[in-house]
Amino acid sequence: MSSELFDALTLLEKEKGISKDIIIEAIEAALISAYKRNFNQAQNVRVDLNLATGTMRVFARKDVVQEVYDTRLEISVEEARSINPNYQVDDVIEIEVTPKDFGRIAAQTAKQVVTQRVREAERGVIYSEFIDREEDIMTGIVQRLDSKFIYVSLGKIEALLPANEQMPNERYKPHDRIKVYITKVEKTTKGPQIFVSRTHPGLLKRLFEIEVPEIYDGTVEIKSVAREAGDRSKISVHSDNTEVDPVGSCVGPKGQRVQAIVNELKGEKIDIVEWSDDPIVFVANALSPSKVLDVTVNEDDKGTTVIVPDYQLSLAIGKRGQNARLAAKLTGWKIDIKSQTEAEQLGIYPREGSTFYDDLDDEEEESFNLNLEEIE
Template sequence: MNTEFLEALGDLEKEKGISVEVLLEAIEAALLSAYKRNFGSLQNARVQIDRETGDFKVYAQRTVTETVEDERLEISLHDAQKIDPRYEIGDVVENEVTPRNFGRISAQTAKQVVVQRIREAERNIIYEQFSNRESDIITGTIQRIEQKNVYIELGKTEAILTPSEQIPNEEYKQGDRIKAYIVEVRKTTKGPQIYVSRTHPGLLKRLFELEVPELQDGVVELKSVAREAGARSKIAVFSRDENVDPVGACVGPKGLRVQNIVNELNGEKIDIIKWDSDASKFVASSLSPAKVVGVEVWEDEKVARVIVPDYQLSLAIGKEGQNARLAAKLTGWKIDIKSESQMADLYPEGYNPVYNEESNDESLAEDGLEELIELPDLDEYRNDEV
């Protein structure tokens, strides 16, 4: 080793961010291991690399004792004081034992240590870079597909899209550009493993944040997301600025913003709902595109009953209950959907719900949304919940 070697380590420190001192300490430890393996396995020793010249020396270490039991590990006080009168019992005496042919071994060992440390440093840098981006969106290129796992190239590393996180019936081809949501970053012996998802609701949220400047600026808030990947999603948005239409901002001019997201998700339908602090109005809006006659709420149990016209019942429930299921996820409420005729059967004496043929999810009638009918027994209600 020489000064050129030290200069090379200095360049590595600047390029890779690995401290020269850390590298030298690792090389010393590796050289000591190599020395013991080849020359003195039963001997205490120390390897030192000169920080100025790059030269290295091996020193044997023996402890000063009154009675010597092993000359390779111990030295008598009398013999130690011949070397230096200041030695006392318990001190350690060192003498150089650098082998003549140790240069080749040291060069190979140093190379191995440096390469290993560079690899570890790069892995740590990648881990730190992506562990801070959990719950964020990444864009990469599909590198290969193995055993249904899709591997996405992200520069110096790759992400794994497992089958459970893939959108049903979505095709993945090598070379395609793809966006995904970082679910987890694990530190393993083989380096960081980045797991991503195409089905996570967070992906939809991040896509809207990329497309809608008002979300980035905080003018519009995305309150909640409900998603059944590949089929349909609902998002609830809100703005404190009365002059800003949160739904319109997310839809974009001629629907361009939401269409870009639909295209990214291969045609997944997206309902954009205006969030409302009034639970009854929010629940009614969440069932869009179905029109709602009225809503009853039980605040303590977070249970809501929604009344819809007979011809809107199947639309409100959705195919295989999808619309009602997404509305429940979006609002966090248990929702029971009843048609007007079903309510008439429950209350043969009649009831007077407010219903406007022109009503829609954005302009529900302000009066009559709550306490339209006498509350039934909750146990009976729960048996009918969606």
């Protein structure tokens, strides 16, 4: 075995990121297999590769015994002592058994095994790299499409974008550059398999972390995300720093930050609301852009009743109930929306101390005062 092989292993280690020790171990295992197969030997053998000289030798390992039953695996103590007088029973002796033409046979037989082990080691490197990227975002290039998947190149490996993880308002073409969210990394017999998504709420969260420095450095925290991919999303944000406007930080100067994310998601509308540990305030914020007159909370069934002006009812509910549905997902509270007229007929509004009295404009505030006077 020439020293050029070891130079090649060093180069392979640099190019593929596979440890040379792993490859050497694979070669030794392959040579042992080749020796046993080609020379009909069942004995316990060890292959010694000399990295300095580029040579290899095969040693048969035999147990030193009092009485020999299998000459392939055992050697008598008398014969062992003829080699070295210090051998005792139960010692292991190594005898060189390298065949003359072993190099040629070994090279032919070991090639496939070594290739397989190198491939496995390379797959292991890729798996180790991508398992740490789960729930992270990467930029990939669309390679090809079929009825089940879009195949996205992430550099060393192709990821699978299933049909149900594709945004309904997007059309993908080969060579398109897209950002994807890694949902799962699996180790299979054919190597690592990576699944990605364009619809996962985590994609929206990661995009905000990229675009908004205050989120990246922890000044602003994303508390929750609700998403109907390709159409509309809501995120709630919060900052412990009272001098920082969490919503304004996410919107950015002239809306540049959120607009960059909207462009990446092909026009998906995004509502950014301020999180609160008070469910009344949080639910009211989550129903943005609708105005809210009052919120009552039922802790037993984690439900809320929200009163909105009559002209805001359809806005609060949203198209096909989307606004209310996203608000419920965002807050984790059930939301029952009622118009002001319906609430008045049910006798649940107005009530003294209604939460959002100060948020009404002049006309609505005057109406609110009249209603309170009637109650009093």
